[in-house]
Amino acid sequence: MKRSHWIIGAWLLLLIPTLLIGALALRLLHNEQDLLAESTLNATRQRTATIAESLDLAVAEVKDSLLDSLKELPSDELEQHLENWRLGNPLVRNVFIWTDKGLVLPDPKAPPSAEAGAFATRYQALFDGRILWDKPQPDGPQVTSPATTIHNKAPYSPRRELRQLAQRLNQAPVIAKGHSGWLPWFWEDRLYLLGWQEDTVSNRRYGLEIEMIVLLSRLITSLPEPSNGEIYALIDGQGRIVHRIGAGELTADTPLLASLPVGSHLPHWQLRIYALNGLDPAGDRGLLILSTLLVGCFVIAMLFGGSLLLWQACRHMRDARLKTSFVSNVSHELKTPLTTIRMYAELLDEGRIEGPDKRRRYLQVIVSESQRLTRLVNNVLDFSRLEQKRKNYHLTPLLLGEVLEQVLDGQAVRLRQAGMELTCQTPDRPLTVKADRDALEQVLLNLIDNAIKYAAQGGDLVVELQQNEKTAEMLIMDSGPGVPTSQQKRIFLQFHRVDNDLTCNRPGCGLGLSIARRLLEDMNGSLRYRPREGGGACFIMQLPLAMVEKRN
Amino acid sequence: MRRKLFSLLSAGLLLGLAGLAQAAPLVNCQVELDRRVLLAGPTQKTVIKIALDAPLMPLTDERSPVNLALVLDRSGSMSGSKIAKAREAAIEALHRLGANDLFALIAYDHEVKTLVPARRIKHSEGIEAQIRRIKPGGNTALFGAVSQGAAEVRKHGDSNYVHRVVLLSDGLANVGPSNPADLARLGAALLKEGISVTTVGVGTDFNEDLMTQLAERSDGNHYFVESSQDLPRIFAAELGDVLSVVARKVIIEIECPPGIKPLRIIGREGRINGQKVEVRMNQIYGGQQKYALVEVEVPVSQPGQQLDLARVNCRYQNALTDIDESSTTVARTRFSKRPEEVRQAASKAVQKAVVENEMAVTRDRALNLYNAGRKAEAARALREKSVDLREQNTALGFSDLAAESDQLQDEATEFEAEQLNPTRKKELRSESFKVRKQQKAY
Numbered sequence: 001m002k003r004s005h006w007i008i009g010a011w012l013l014l015l016i017p018t019l020l021i022g023a024l025a026l027r028l029l030h031n032e033q034d035l036l037a038e039s040t041l042n043a044t045r046q047r048t049a050t051i052a053e054s055l056d057l058a059v060a061e062v063k064d065s066l067l068d069s070l071k072e073l074p075s076d077e078l079e080q081h082l083e084n085w086r087l088g089n090p091l092v093r094n095v096f097i098w099t100d101k102g103l104v105l106p107d108p109k110a111p112p113s114a115e116a117g118a119f120a121t122r123y124q125a126l127f128d129g130r131i132l133w134d135k136p137q138p139d140g141p142q143v144t145s146p147a148t149t150i151h152n153k154a155p156y157s158p159r160r161e162l163r164q165l166a167q168r169l170n171q172a173p174v175i176a177k178g179h180s181g182w183l184p185w186f187w188e189d190r191l192y193l194l195g196w197q198e199d200t201v202s203n204r205r206y207g208l209e210i211e212m213i214v215l216l217s218r219l220i221t222s223l224p225e226p227s228n229g230e231i232y233a234l235i236d237g238q239g240r241i242v243h244r245i246g247a248g249e250l251t252a253d254t255p256l257l258a259s260l261p262v263g264s265h266l267p268h269w270q271l272r273i274y275a276l277n278g279l280d281p282a283g284d285r286g287l288l289i290l291s292t293l294l295v296g297c298f299v300i301a302m303l304f305g306g307s308l309l310l311w312q313a314c315r316h317m318r319d320a321r322l323k324t325s326f327v328s329n330v331s332h333e334l335k336t337p338l339t340t341i342r343m344y345a346e347l348l349d350e351g352r353i354e355g356p357d358k359r360r361r362y363l364q365v366i367v368s369e370s371q372r373l374t375r376l377v378n379n380v381l382d383f384s385r386l387e388q389k390r391k392n393y394h395l396t397p398l399l400l401g402e403v404l405e406q407v408l409d410g411q412a413v414r415l416r417q418a419g420m421e422l423t424c425q426t427p428d429r430p431l432t433v434k435a436d437r438d439a440l441e442q443v444l445l446n447l448i449d450n451a452i453k454y455a456a457q458g459g460d461l462v463v464e465l466q467q468n469e470k471t472a473e474m475l476i477m478d479s480g481p482g483v484p485t486s487q488q489k490r491i492f493l494q495f496h497r498v499d500n501d502l503t504c505n506r507p508g509c510g511l512g513l514s515i516a517r518r519l520l521e522d523m524n525g526s527l528r529y530r531p532r533e534g535g536g537a538c539f540i541m542q543l544p545l546a547m548v549e550k551r552n
Numbered sequence: 553m554r555r556k557l558f559s560l561l562s563a564g565l566l567l568g569l570a571g572l573a574q575a576a577p578l579v580n581c582q583v584e585l586d587r588r589v590l591l592a593g594p595t596q597k598t599v600i601k602i603a604l605d606a607p608l609m610p611l612t613d614e615r616s617p618v619n620l621a622l623v624l625d626r627s628g629s630m631s632g633s634k635i636a637k638a639r640e641a642a643i644e645a646l647h648r649l650g651a652n653d654l655f656a657l658i659a660y661d662h663e664v665k666t667l668v669p670a671r672r673i674k675h676s677e678g679i680e681a682q683i684r685r686i687k688p689g690g691n692t693a694l695f696g697a698v699s700q701g702a703a704e705v706r707k708h709g710d711s712n713y714v715h716r717v718v719l720l721s722d723g724l725a726n727v728g729p730s731n732p733a734d735l736a737r738l739g740a741a742l743l744k745e746g747i748s749v750t751t752v753g754v755g756t757d758f759n760e761d762l763m764t765q766l767a768e769r770s771d772g773n774h775y776f777v778e779s780s781q782d783l784p785r786i787f788a789a790e791l792g793d794v795l796s797v798v799a800r801k802v803i804i805e806i807e808c809p810p811g812i813k814p815l816r817i818i819g820r821e822g823r824i825n826g827q828k829v830e831v832r833m834n835q836i837y838g839g840q841q842k843y844a845l846v847e848v849e850v851p852v853s854q855p856g857q858q859l860d861l862a863r864v865n866c867r868y869q870n871a872l873t874d875i876d877e878s879s880t881t882v883a884r885t886r887f888s889k890r891p892e893e894v895r896q897a898a899s900k901a902v903q904k905a906v907v908e909n910e911m912a913v914t915r916d917r918a919l920n921l922y923n924a925g926r927k928a929e930a931a932r933a934l935r936e937k938s939v940d941l942r943e944q945n946t947a948l949g950f951s952d953l954a955a956e957s958d959q960l961q962d963e964a965t966e967f968e969a970e971q972l973n974p975t976r977k978k979e980l981r982s983e984s985f986k987v988r989k990q991q992k993a994y
Binding site: 083087088089090091093112113211213214216217218220221241242243244245246247249250 | 662663664690693695696698699700702703727728729734735737738741742744745823824825
């Protein structure tokens with residue numbers, strides 16, 4: 001018992017660390033996965049910011065260049081120059097000249113084209129003076145007011161910084177000619193950009209309106225190619241997708257990775273990055289699955305190996321125990337008849353026995369005891385042969401009834417001595433089975449022995465022969481205590497005996513039934529147990545009918 | 553030996569001829585009035601037709617190199633025979649290009665994919681394989697696709713190529729800007745860069761307003777292809793045009809002397825600024841005539857008086873030599889008090905052009921009204937114009953032209969019907985486009 005404790009202890013020592021290692025590994029894996037996802041997300045945000053910034057700066061550069069061109073326009077024949085500019089430059093949608101009295105170019109009363117008329121209407125509030133010409137945009141150095149800085153929580157950007165530095169140096173000459181700036185204008189759900197220049201000499205303002213569709217058309221073709229599984233989308237102020245790049249369908253359910261405003265030059269515009277697979281890209285998930293599988297395999301292998309060892313150890317212990325009890329049983333079994341034989345032989349040898357009847361009875365006892373000894377030794381021999389699979393069978397057609405009769409005749413004396421009543425029911429037709437005669441006799445002997453052992457003193461033994469379709473069936477029933485339900489499956493195991501009480505009272509070594517079943521199975525038959533109705537045991541023995549008879 | 557000599561001789565002859573041709577302006581600018589003689593009397597309106605003719609190019613290998621971007625729709629609606637025919641057509645176009653031409657291929661659904669960036673075609677097999685791999689599926693990102701096509705063309709924008717984007721679409725643009733007016737302005741901006749967009753509308757589901765306006769404002773062609781079977785033929789026609797460009801960046805300036813008031817340009821887009829009228833075309837194809845119709849108001853006149861109506865200056869870049877050329881002509885009229893004489897001097901060709909263009913413009917206007925849900929107004933506009941043209945032509949004695957204008961009456965009835973068939977709308981649009989732009993029949 002102590003050894004089994006040791007074994008279980010050792011197994012637990014294996015089990016607990018294994019489970020711990022497995023759990024730890026899984027946890028670490030998950031952490032790693034989270035870290036990866038987070039770094040992906042961060043990288044994506046960074047990328048979004050970079051793209052948004054480059055878009056913003058591109059717009060800023062366009063604005064700067066247009067404003068520079070505007071400044072360089074000669075003041076004389078300004079109208080013609082502006083017109084030529086509009087006709088030649090795809091980025092210029094409309095040009096205008098404005099004085100305090102109102103719009104000069106295009107003429108709002110007789111616009112040269114529908115577009116010019118729409119332009120005049122669009123900016124009427126501005127040209128009428130209802131809305132002030134704004135200061136230059138927040139990006140310009142003049143207006144880096146605290147409010148806008150707080151509002152724009154954009155991280156430090158060297159590129160932006162460099163641009164602002166350049167603008168600061170440029171500041172002086174700008175003032176020489178007059179103020180200039182950009183005005184974002186929202187009209188009918190759309191964004192328009194109006195650039196203007198003040199001419200202090202002639203006291204007028206002139207400028208241009210950017211052709212947004214062209215600016216957009218240029219911007220979207222300069223967007224970088226997204227990495228696999230990502231979609232970049234440029235969203236305008238109304239939440240409409242202006243452009244998207246990247247393979248795959250964009251639906252309402254597509255997870256949004258990052259969304260950043262493009263910047264002050266395109267107010268309310270956003271750049272969004274969607275990931276088709278959510279946060280963790282496919283490759284990393286594969287790694288997770290693989291690692292989990294490996295950890296799982298490791299844990300299972302460890303547990304399986306441990307359990308196998310434990311099972312082996314338990315089996316060895318049980319076998320050892322059974323063999324020990326077997327040896328002691330066999331010794332006991334051998335000792336009892338030997339003692340009897342020796343005692344009676346000594347009595348006879350001393351010659352003090354008087355009367356031939358008594359002597360004959362003593363001799364009979366010696367004979368029966370030695371027969372018992374022979375059976376016992378036969379069983380042990382059979383057992384070892386069966387164990388080593390060296391048992392040979394000579395299968396011949398036998399008349400089952402005849403064999404049964406012979407065995408019962410041979411045992412009649414024992415049965416009578418045990419005070420048992422024998423009932424034998426055989427069918428009229430002879431049953432021929434294919435079996436080995438010795439083995440069959442051995443089986444019958446073992447079964448009758450069992451009955452005598454457990455149902456002696458007033459019990460009865462019923463033997464019934466039946467014929468089934470392909471088999472001959474023999475029922476051997478006794479009126480003994482029977483077999484408890486819990487033990488019914490195990491009575492045919494070698495060395496097994498029902499319980500210790502019985503083992504104490506009845507001789508035996510737990511081989512009889514086991515040997516009987518194995519012999520029968522070797523001869524293509526079977527042996528089953530079922531409780532006898534009204535108490536007692538019933539063993540059912542089946543043997544295949546010989547083919548000869550079947551053909552007849 | 554003799555053959556060599558002969559070929560040398562003929563080459564020399566051709567060179568000489570080419571030299572001769574270079575001396576004279578390549579594009580012939582002609583001015584014609586609808587009535588050479590006007591009826592003396594109060595102020596009246598007359599139409600000046602400025603026609604630009606260019607000869608067919610003498611040698612094919614002398615033509616201007618082409619910078620072509622093919623933009624193919626591969627949205628889900630293109631699946632089946634449409635995409636197969638589009639692929640075939642693209643390969644057809646590819647085969648017509650020469651060693652000096654540039655080719656770019658862009659396919660778009662909801663995303664825009666540049667399959668072949670702009671490059672010279674050395675081995676067309678690789679590109680053909682690319683074209684054959686195009687599979688349909690997805691939405692229609694038309695704006696992005698045109699932008700990308702233009703970006704590919706722009707890579708070589710500084711060189712003297714014939715810049716052209718050919719856009720094929722069969723559906724409504726549903727990713728990005730899709731307003732016809734926006735796309736029209738994009739077209740106008742591309743024209744400033746010398747890039748024309750030819751639009752090919754397949755089937756009956758595309759937005760004809762968007763497609764025609766984009767083509768019109770960028771001075772490209774527009775084709776309405778109801779059955780995809782015709783696609784290879786259409787592409788061949790388009791390539792035929794593109795490969796025969798003889799003049800680029802054409803600017804027609806019409807300056808009217810004081811007293812003459814330019815009223816409008818019939819059919820084409822242009823700009824009237826005071827006494828100046830300007831019409832721009834991106835290119836002129838060899839063997840095809842393009843013209844502009846300008847209506848002017850003539851002041852009170854006396855019989856026997858002669859009057860200069862306009863000075864026409866046509867500037868362009870010779871696509872064969874890359875040299876800027878120009879030609880100038882004057883439109884002059886005479887006044888008479890005899891209606892008989894006026895009638896005899898009327899030009900049927902000009903009047904026919906006027907009638908066709910007036911009809912086309914009216915159809916476009918009617919369609920716009922119809923699309924805006926003003927059905928009755930659309931029909932009325934058609935009827936009024938029909939009556940107007942009939943009167944005008946009957947007065948001049950062109951009864952067949954007067955009969956032609958009756959077509960508008962029938963169309964007015966069509967417009968009043970329950971619903972105008974989308975196919976019919978596309979037919980009207982493309983027909984009107986063809987007339988106003990003098991696009992070759994396809």
